[in-house]
Amino acid sequence: MDGSKIRCPCKRCDNNKYFHTDTVKEHLVKKGFTRNYYDWRYHYDVGASSDVAASSQAKSMDFDTTSNPYQHMVHNAWGQSSAHEPWQYVPPTYMPEPPINESQQFYNMLEASKSDLWAGCDYSELSTNARLMTMKSEHRLSQRAVDELCQFMEERLPKPNRMPNGFYQCKKQMQALDMPVLKIHCCMKGCMIYWKEDEDRTECKVCGHARFKGNGCRPFKKMYYFPLGPRLRRLYASEVTAQSMRWHAEHAQTSGEMRHPADSAAWKTFDKTHPLFASESRNVRLALSTDGFQPFGQSGSQYSVWPVILTPYNLPPWMCMKNPYMFLTVIVPGPKNPKQNIDVFLQPLIAELNDLWTEGIPAYDISRKQNFQLRAALMWTISDFPAYSMLSGWSTSGHRACPYCMEDSQAFSLNHGRKTTWFDCHRRFLNRNHRFRRDKKNFRKNITEHSGPPPFLNGEQILDHLEQFEFKRVFDEGAEINSKLSKIFGWNKRSIFWDLPYWKTNVIRHNLDVMHIEKNVFDNIFNTIMNVEGKTKDNANARRDLEELGIRPELWPYDGKYHKANFTLDKENMNLLLKWLNILRFPNGYVSNLSRCIDKKKHNLYGMKSHDCHVFMQRLLPIGLRELLPHTVWEPLTELSNFFRDLTATVIREVDMKKYSESIVVTLCKLEMIFPPSFFDSMEHLPVHLAYEALIAGPVHFGWIYPFERYMRKLKLNVKKKAAVKASICNAYLTEEASHFCTHYFESHVRCRGRDVPxxxxxxxxxxxxxxxxxxxxxxxxxxxxxxxxxxxxxxxxxxxxxxxxxxxxxxxx
Structure with missing residues (x-):
């Protein structure tokens, strides 16, 4: 320096910048002195000892995190108290050692939080990068758009400035928030992944397919794995979520009521079985969900991507299963459905879950200012019925589709309809003295029911069964015997989840998805009542099956014709129902516009979403059909509607669930006395077990797939580059992760998704x-x-x- 400028000791400059004395005075008037600057070592010759100088330097490097939330964010992200001094002054006679790599990233972020975007600016480099990442995430901007925005701002800001030159530089700085991702090569046919001891292989050990294309190093296929540990550790690094992660153990519970899985019998049984894990309330309980979607839509090329998502249950109901707390863990590559081979791609996740159970990872609880060993356990999985088979290994098709009845199912095939039916399979669940058990007229001819419900197998019994008959995991040697055994026992494989040491002790391992069950039940009811061509369950083959079973002779065909059933509406009543739906008005955001789903020519509803069917089934069905159907038909349909409505309540009572376990059986038996046997597929049978699952696992909205379906819709919209589907999802997810974490530290006036107003x-x-x-x-x-x-x-x-x-x-x- 030429001596005409001095260091500025204001809060913003902190003795790091040089200005003329008039500018320094102006800064001090506006911003005040830097915190704890008592020894003016930069503004006169200090004759004190090196100890005084060291003390002065240490004080001047104390961070005022209340005035700079982004410094506070850096400390939280790295699990340090904001009052902790990140480094101490070293006298110049000693050469300081360079920090380790992780610490260097910490210092780089900390420096970015202190560095002004340009001299005298009120905004730091880190805050600018955080805002850019948030805008890209919330508005789904392309990388090119962010690059041009950075270039535009850099050209118009005062020089010199620290404006990033593009999205890559922003992302590189935000990677220090500990959001890792691993790319693992896979076999082209999904037989294996090149991981651990197979990492150096050049061809598949199962099918022999080459690993790389041509003579290069580009693999034929690769999966993305997002390590779970750093994501869970970050929940305790933020003061916004750290205390909420203990809500499950600290909330007040009302006896006999369940509003959260922590109130359920499955949770309490797990605590009793594993008291060491339960003794630390900060240990995490997880749920896993997976489903496939087509990123190119129905009209594009066939390509199926299967993301695997984990979510923690420690959080309170108003935070649990929300987007910021859904962790994308695995992206299973396409283009085909992995089916039973999904276990191949779950190997890294299961290995990490085992490590999180046995050893855990060190974490820092910012709310208690404590270090602790963080452990985690998987409670259950959430999926639709086909994915249920992929995850559990139990075949969900054919006569043994029910995972509760298993081999003891009474389902049979219809000779004319050529479908498997669960007709007359519910009387066995009735009380022993119920009159329906002795009814020979309305059920299968001349047959009374004396058997009881099928026995329920716990996890240990199922695992013993699998080991006894030597079922293999899909990636084990000798796994080809599974296909032979599955025809006899109903199992397709030994699921990889049995590798978790606590999996056999879980009361509920795989949830039946109420969303899809309710939608399929509604579709069958509505299409049959409206006699929709090609979709109704009442057709010529159904009438022939009635005649063969010897029931309801008034519906048997005669001379190639058959009478109209009492559960089918005539055209006048169909038009009346559709007209009523057309003029219905709902509260804002309650349901979609049903008037757009009406096809008056075919007397049908099309394009209805799962939530629309949910509302129609629970709220509109009893009202709309009350004056149009006979009371004997309307009454059991209303009972079924009320069952789904009470089952999906946000707060459920144990007494009510026990009552519904008995009442739903009677309702299904009444429906069997009305609709033809072809009506009763596996979806009409599964409601028998839904009340039991709610009694054991808690409110069903913590175990259905609604939030995961919405999240996958979001992942689908993130696919910007059609040639790199998985990479697009990966990059968008990492950006959203950084955005969600940073928004906790934005100033109150900054608009973001977390602060959206109605x-x-x-x-x-x-x-x-x-x-x-x-x-x-x-x-x-x-x-x-x-x-x-x-x-x-x-x-x-x-x-x-x-x-x-x-x-x-x-x-x-x-």
Whole structure:
């Protein structure tokens, strides 16, 4: 320096920058002195000893994390207390040792959090990179768009500046938040992965297919694996989530009620079986889900990607199974469905889960300022019925499709319909003295039911069964014997999940997905009632099967024709039902616009999502069919609707689940007395076991696939480069991970997904009279020009009734 400038001791510059004295005075007036700057060693000749100098330097390097949230973020990400001094002053006579690689990344991020974007700027380099990553994630910007945005800003900012030159530089800096990803080469046919002892192989040990293309080093196929440990450790590194991760052990529970899996019998049984694991409330309970999707849509080329997602159950209900806490762990490559070979790609995950169970990983709890050994356990899996077979190894097709009844199933094949039916398979679940057991007229002719429900096999019994008949894992030698044994016993393989030492002690290992079961039941009911061509279960073959079984002679065919059934609507009633659906109006966001799903010519509903079927099944079916169907048909359909509605409540009671376990059997028997045998496929049978699963595992919305389906829709939208599907998903996921972590430290005025306001909120903070009812005090944004009109008599009565039944003010006069 030429001596005309001095170090600036303000909070922002912190003695790291040189300015003229007038500029320094201005900075001090606006921003104040740097924290703990008592010894002015930079502004006069200090005659003190080196100890004083060292003390002064250490104090000046203390971080004011309250004024800079991004320094606080760096400390949290690396599991350090914000009050901890990251380094100490070393006198210049000694040569300091270079930090290890991880520490160097920490210092680089810390320096970026302190470095101004340009001289005198109020924003740091790290905060700028964090905002760029968040914008790319939330608006799904392409990498090229981010590169051009960085170039545009760099050209217009004062020189010199620390604006990143593109997305690559931003991503490279944010990688220090410990978000690793591994690329593992796979066999072209999915026989094996080149991992551990097979890492150096050049061809598949099963089929002999080459590992690389031509003479190069490009593999034919590769999978992506995102290590789970760093993701779990980061949950305790943030003050936003660290305390919430202990909610499962600290919340107050009401006796007999379940609002979270922690209140369930499966959770409590696991704690009793593994007391050492349960003694540390910060150990993590996980659920695994997988399903496939086509990134190119139905009209594009056939390509199936199977992401494997894990989510922790330690969090409270309002955080559990939300997007920021869903960890993409494995991307199983396409283009085909892996089927039973999915275990090949789960090997790294199972190995890490075993390590997390036996040894754990060191973690730092920022809320308690404690180091501890973090361990984790997998509670169960969540999937649709075909993926249930892939994960469990039990065949979910044919006569043994039910994973509870197993070999003791009473399902049989229809001679004319050529389908497997579960007709007359539910009387065995009734009480011993129930009259339906002795009914020879409405069920299979001249047959009474005296047997009881099939025995339930626990995990140890199933594992003994698999070991007794020597079932193999799909990647073991001799796995070809599985196909021969499966025809006899119903198992396709020995699932890789049995490698987990605690898996056999789990009460529930694989959840039946209520979402798909409810949707399939609704589709069968609606298509049969509306007599939809090609989809109805009541057809000529179904009538011939009735005649062969000797039941309901009034429906038998005659001269190639047959009478209309009492459970089928005529055209007039069909039009009436569709007209009612067309004029229905729902609360904002409650369901899609059903009027767009109506096909009046074919008397059908098309394009309905699973949630639309969920709403129709539970809310609309009893109302819409009450005046259109005979009471004997409408009553059991209403009972089935009420069963699904009460089953999917956010808070369930043990007494109610025991009651529904008995009532659903009677309801299904009533339906067997109405609909033909072809109506009862495996989806109509599985509701028998749903109440039991809810009784054991807790509320079903923690065990269905709704949130994972929505998350996979998000992954599908992240595919920007069609030629690199897996890489696109991987890069987008890493960006979202960094974005979610950084948004906790954004200033309150920064808009991000975590701070989105309701779309109808005008944000005006308008005032309301004190005597106004609470339901009229919400701030909303009007659409279009306002107009005034008087309510009709029916509207006035509806509003009056709603206020009396739903407002707190009206309850005071009860």
């Amino acid at each position: 779309r109808n909120d005008d944000g005006g903070g308008s005032t309301h009279p004190e005597d106004m009812l609470q339901i009229f005090t919400y701030d909303t944004r009007c659409v279009g020009k306002g107009r005034t009109r008087f309510l009709l008599e029916a509207e006035y009565k509806a509003a009056h009734t709603y206020i009396l039944l739903n407002t707190q003010e009206a309850k005071e006069f009860e």
